[in-house]
């Protein structure tokens with residue numbers, strides 16, 4: 001499941017600020033989502049589950065999209081679905 005605005009934003013190191021509407025494209029999607037690194041680790045290929053979470057505008061430096069990766073937990077990814085979280089359970093950053 002993809003979460004743009006997490007239930008507990010304080011736990012996540014980088015929330016993009018702004019008035020973006022939540023994206024519903026993954027609503028009802030029961031497939032697991034993986035960041036780029038986890039996807040490559042687990043499947044040997046990037047399935048881009050967490051790619052393109054934004055609205056098309058470039059992220060500011062140091063910002064990212066909050067997401068839940070099935071491999072490394074609540075994290076922050078960039079527009080390419082690359083895990084950027086300082087708190088990544090797997091230490092991807």
Ligand SMILES: [Zn+2]
Pocket residue numbers: 034035036037038039069070071072073083
């Ligand atoms: Zn991951």
Ligand SMILES: [Zn+2]
Pocket residue numbers: 035037069072075083084085088089090091092093
């Ligand atoms: Zn990670």
